[in-house]
Structures are given as structure tokens and as C-alpha cells.
Amino acid sequence: MKKYLVGILVFGILVVLLINYRTPFFQQDGGGWSIGYGQSTVYPKEINVKENAIYSIEKLKKQNDSTVFLADPFFVKEKGVFYLFFEHKKTKSNGDVGVLTSIDGKNYKYSGTVLTQKFHLSYPQVFKYRNDFYMVPESKQANAVLLYKAYRFPYDWRVCDTLIANVQFKDPSIYVSDSLNIMVASDGKLNMYVYQADSLFGKWKLHKKPIALMGTEARAGGRFFADKEGLILPIQNCTNGYGFGLSLYRFSFKNGSYTTKRVSPYFLKGNTEIKEFNAGMHQLDIQQLGPNEFYYVYDGNRLNSDSKKINIWGPLKWTYIDFKNWIINQ
Template identity: 55%
Template sequence: MIKKISLLLLILGIGIIAIINYRIPFFKPAGGPWSIGFGFSSTYPKCNNFKKNKIYSFEELKKQIGNTQFIADPFFLKEKDSFYLFFEHKKINDYHAVIGLLTSKDGQHYQYRGTVLKERFHLSYPQVFKYQNEFYMLPESQGANHVLLYKANKFPFGWKVCDTLLANTRLKDPTIYLSDTLKVIVGSDKNFKMHLYTADKLQGDWTLHSRPIVMEGSESRPGGRIFADKSGLLLPVQSFHKGYGSGLSVYRLKFDNKAYTVRKEKHLLLQSQQDIKEFNAGMHHLDMQKIGNQYYSVYDGNQLEHNQKIFNYKAPILLNCLDLKDWCRQNLIY
């Protein structure tokens, strides 16, 4: 009897380990430097063949200025006849990343315009947007211990803090959506939980929603601009299915007055591209907007540092537990 119980427990343990490893492997690729890609497509949330799109690699920028470790988190604005692409720029000799700028007339050939924002703390995720004829940027500013809003005095330059939207709050990749009837910010904490905040106006009183946790677990960190269509909002979310930076899924957010629902719309829209060197380790960011009758997207990805894989047992166990908890919360409570 004891042997049978032991055998059953052994089989059960092996099964659990196999499931955990299948969902989030214990061995993950060793990611290296990040680069940026961009191109047009005909539908959302689908991207064109990445092979046909253009790539602005960290190597290309390194050749120009000789001081680039990686470039990532691209956001863009199409203003008049130009594309303005803002990105996280980690320089080799700087401890903190800054916000850089690329510009283009056709969305295909970009020129580096330099650093547009530098602080005493790390900056990334430079979500730029135009609102009521003014230009704003909501970057990740965890190092300041606040969620800071910047305004351009002379777009695309002259960025200065104009408001603290959330004081004493550290959010990873805060992502904002503004309309006449809805104003929301989502962002993640260090415990793999995505929080939702609402306000009556951009520079108003941002407070936690009555249902503050949107999701948690392996897909709980925003990964780009919120896109609105007739069916609601589409939110890119980073996926940790093969470790940080390995993929990106798209979720549907629907609001009915103050209540909302969330469900996955597209699993792993972005993931590693084995035949593209710059993106063969993974992808984790997307900003797609409608330009005329087409969709223009900017995204990032990183390349393999080497062929060896890194062992990590904590993250797969933790994230699988959080995923199970999140599934129960989404399906049994709401």
C-alpha cells in the first residue's frame, strides 16, 4: 500500500513538474541586446511578415554614435508629414537609460535625432500621445518613486514634468488611455500584478478602480499602447512564457460604466523569430496605430546572447501558481 501511494505521489509530482515546464520552461534562452522593428500591415491585431518589415538595430545606432548597448520600448506619433519614434536608449557608459528619438518622412527610413529626455533615474517605455492639441509623454519612472507626466514645450523636444499622476507609486510600464468618457491607466507592480487606475481628467485625481487588479501572473505587464476599436480596447501584454522578453499577447478590455471585463484576444501575437537575428530570443512590445487605410506598427525584440540556456526554477513555479490564482479569480469570482 505504501509503495503504491509513493508511486502515485511520484507520478503526480512528475506530472506537475511537466506541466509547469510546458507552460514556463525551467531553461530559458539567454537574451542579449534589443533592437527595434517597424512596418505597415492591413489588419489589427495582426502584424505583417517580419521579414518584410524594416529593422533599426542597436548595431546600426552603435555605428553612428559608438555608445549604444540596446534600444527598446518604441512608441511613435505621426504628426503632419513625419513619423516621430521615441525609444528607451541604454548607452554603454550610462547607468540609467534615456529617451532617444528617431524621425522619418515615410515610416521606413529613420534618422537618429539624439536624446530628448534624461533624468537622474532610469527611464523607459516612453508612451507619447497628443491630447487637446498638446504633446505628452508617460514614461516608466519607477526610479523617481512616482508616475510622472511630461509635456513637450517644443515638440519633439523640450520635455518637462508637468504633473505627478500617482505619487509614491512604482509602476512598471504605465499605459494610459484617454477618451471623452473613459480615462484609465494600467501598470504592474513587482509582484506580477497589473493595477487599474481611473480619473475624470488627465491631470486629475487618479485613484484605484474598485476592482483594482486586472490580472496577475505570467501575463500581467503592459507591453504597448492601448488600441480602441468598435468592440472595446485592446491591450498588449508581455508574456513570460519563456522568460522575460519572450513574447506578447493581446487582451480585450470592455468597460460598461465603471465595471469592466478582460479576456485574451490573441495569444503570442509577438514571439521569437528564429530566422531574424535581431529577434531570435523574443519580442515584448508593440505600438500599432491606424495611419490612413493601413496600420503602422513599431515593436522590439532581442537576440540570443549565445546558444546556452539559463536554468531558473523560481519563476516557473511562482508564475504558474499566480496564473492558477488569476484563473480562479477571473472565472470563479467575476
């Protein structure tokens, strides 16, 4: 009996050590977020953030001293001007949507707040559809996925449709085209759901295969990128806490169904050589602007200190869901 109990104890210790190795119980103390950006002549297989420019939280504070952080960047280029939309959290307020503008894609200036609501906003995915500009932000506190339209781009955004009602989804990412209209969004239980519609203004319904991903990589971290093989989506990796890194997943839709495949693990993650990004990275927007012109924006956060915070329940929960997801997909 004693040997049996010792065996159980040893096994339990090994399991705890394995979980802690994979998803540490002591996690970094992340602080302010900043935005980086760059360009390349081909789709980047990797991004060397050390070589790219950074629009830091310090730069924004010089123009708006109530700034707490900036994050979740999405951009569009219209008539030669880059518009970089981002979550702007100010002192004693919900998150708003702000915009940075640049005529060369290298030197950005703060051009103000473009959207504020009574609830928190983040993740402002802006896109052009049939000559108008739309935005699908995270509007979880409104209990819906809302669609906004710009009536005086890049300002004057108004709700024009409710895409999904009675849900509290994080980071909805949408892709619309003549042949495929899909959206992914994640709940608070680490599930990524897939919705589909006939068009942007069609009825968005759960896909017959509703859950695409579960666990520590199940929350979108940027815009879908379409290439000849299908779609690529940045997915947040939270194994070392929120905002730790990003992996790239390929979504392949065919005959009414789809598959997912992790194609670039840790495409972006914290870099100890860059103070603005030494804690982690969690957002990426890549677009092709011309035959040999790719432009991308991303964000990252810095360490508040060298100390770490203890989190027991999170790693246990995340490991369980990841293991469950692995079993289901075997």
C-alpha cells in the first residue's frame, strides 16, 4: 500500500512538472504595448523585428498624454495613404479605436480617435468591400459581433449590421470574397468557432464543423491572408500567458468542409533584445499591395519587471483542453 501511494505521488509530481515545463505556473509580468511595421518583396517566411520601425507607446503619449496602451493593429492603404487602426486604451475609459496615418508607410503620426462606444472596443479589422470601408472590431461587451461602416473614411463609423447576436466573442476575424465568406471567433472557454454566410450581409450561421481549434492556440491574432493554397490565419499562442506569441495556421476550405494545419509555430514571439517586445507578441496583419510588395504590421508588449506572477489554474486548464483537442484530432 505504501509503495502504491509513493508511486501515485511520484506520478503526480511528474505530471505537475511536465505541465509547468509546457505552460509555466509562474508567468511574466507584461506591461505596455507598442506597434511595429515593415515590408518585403515576397510573403515573409520570417520577420526580423529588430530591423523594422516601431511606433512605441512613448511616441503616442507625446501626442495624447492619457494613453495607457496601443495594440491590435490593422491597416489599409487607400489613395497612397497608409491608415493603421488600433485599440487605444486611455486613462479611465474603455478601449477606443484610434488611427495612425503615413504617406510612405515608414513615418506615422497619430490622427485621433475614429470610434468610441459605451462599451470596450478592440481588434479593429478594417477592410474594403464593394468600394466602401467596413470594420469588424471586438465588441464582446455589446453581446454581439457588430459591423460598422465608414461614412467619412477614416472617420464617422456607424453600426450597419449585427453579424452575430447574443454572443460574447473575442477577436472575430472575417474573410469575404465572391466564393467564400467565413468568420472565426473565440469564446471564453478556449474554443474557436467558424461561421459562414452567402455574403457580408447574409445570415451568418455556424459551420457544420463548428469548432476549428481549442486550447492555448485558439484565438485569432490578425487578418486572413489568401494565397493559391487557401487561407493563412495568425493564431495567438498563450502557453506562457496572454500575449506570448503567434503561430500561423492554414485553413483549407473544400466541398463544404475545411481543415486546419499549424504551418509556422511561433512565427512571432518575445525578443529579449527589443525592450518594446521583450514580453511577447500577439497580433499580425499581412497584406499584398502589389506584385512584389508585401506590407505588415504587428504588436508586442514589454516586461513591467523581472518578477513573475503565479497562475496555477490557467496552466492546468489549458493543458487539459490542449490534450483533449489532441485526442479528438487523432
